[in-house]
Amino acid sequence: MRDVRAARREFGLGALGVLLAFGVCEAVSRAGIVRRSYLPPASEVLARAAELAGDAAFLDGIGATLRAWALGLGLACVIAVPLGLLLGSVPLVDSAVRAIVEVLRPLPSVALIPLVSLLLGSGTGTEVALIAYACVWPILFNTVYGLGETDPLAKETLRAFGFGRLAVLLRVELPGTAPFIAAGIRISAAVALILAVATELLAGFGEGLGIFIAQAGLATDGTRDVLAGVVWAGTLGLVVNGVLVWGERRLFPWTPEHRGADGGGGGR
Structure with missing residues (x-):
């Protein structure tokens, strides 16, 4: 309690x-x-944000941003989780690619927009690629760190009973690493939303929440619409984070940060 x-x-x-x-x-x-x-007064901004909830074109733009967000985040998970498991399980591979990872990790995704646009065009593909690139790193390093925190006694026990490397990975290491992977995904979800809106803002055309904000910024007296779009972006981020935190609590209630969060377990 x-x-x-x-x-x-x-x-x-x-x-x-x-x-x-x-x-x-x-x-x-x-x-x-x-x-x-x-x-503009905050009440007018909020009223405009509420009014946009009934605008079909605006909601289509929100849908486009969320599609790019989901695709980019999903692609990052598909790349980062297996790669993190490989790097965390095979020290030789980790040593071989560590220098490449450390060179690529500091590169900001926004700085890659011109290059990626030349390669993929100025559509959803560019947006998804940039989101995936930015989101890979938190998931990757959380996966590697989670593997390092896996109980060594449990692994040695399975090996003593004749279980192979794959069985140890699936039965002990992956379940033990799952909360860390989930935390990395939650961090990356916020990064993905930022990149989705920022990429649309810098592109300046197409559809999406960032496009709405960019076009409102060019209009006369468009500040209210700009701030209303920002309110929507912040609300989406809040909702996404809340859903992922709720999911973590349901899936991993035994972790220290979630233990007792749902009621009487902590008061017994």
Whole structure:
């Protein structure tokens, strides 16, 4: 119950912070401290964001952004999890590719937009490729780290009973690494959403939430629409993170950060 109370307190403080930020923005705009063309009242921005929920064209754009987000994140998982298991299980392979990984990892995905656009064109393929590239790294390194944290006694016990390398991987290492992989996916999900919107913003054409924000920024008195689009982007990120955290709690309730989060287990 202590964890439940802590979660409720954290949620309450977060909600209070949002309300305070809302009040400050509203007061600053209404008082004329900042021109409304630069900072519209928060109530008008929220009203516009709610109005966009009934705009079919805008919702189609949201759908396009979420499709690119899902495809890019899924591709990153397909690449990063097997590669992480390989690097974490075979030290020789890890040593052979470590230098390449360390060279590629710091490269920002946004800087690769011109190159990827030349290779794949300026469509969904470019967006998905950039998202996948950015999302591979958190999943990959979490997978490798999770393998390193696997209980060595459990592995040695299986080997003592004659189980082979593949059986040890499937029965011990992969289940033990799964919470770390899930955490990497949750981190990458936020990165994927950022890249989806940013790539659309920089492209400036097509469809998607980033396109809406970019076009609103070019319009006269478009600040309200820009901020409404930002509200939608933040809301999508909040929902995605909440769903993934909920999934982690259901799938891995034994992990320290989730133990007792759902009720009486912590109070017994």
